[in-house]
Amino acid sequence: MARENTNQTLPLNAPDYLAWHVTQKGEKSFWNKVGAAWKHKDERGYTLQLETCPINGRIVLRMPLEEPAETANEAGRS
Template identity: 80%
Template sequence: MAREKTNQNLPLNAPDYLAWHVTQKGKKSYWNKVGAAWQHKDGRGLTLQLETCPINGRIVLRLPLEDAPENTNDAGRS
């Protein structure tokens, strides 16, 4: 989801940040990945691509973890 091919001969364009939808239920936080963001070449902005658009909670941008497997429901992150 978070990688796109720009040209057959170029490497994949990994995102600079992953976008997470965070909701609270009591003391627990539930994190679901909803998209990714790429920094502009001039460093003055980001392009955010959402795969889904939540209507509640908040969206958090975080650096991707290099060694962690992709998990779409990371309960407990806060």
């Protein structure tokens, strides 16, 4: 269950990482954003919140880009 921001004067924190579901078809990779991760206050772990739970492929955590990506398939690639 996600925690709600109970103090309305504080903005919600941006995630430390975005979660991407990556599938491979031939030589092409397909990246779809599926969630985000936030560092715990004690810095000893992360909370991962997924909007969907893939059953194949892999989940990759990447730092959010400073500038918005042109397309979802290009975001998070290196």
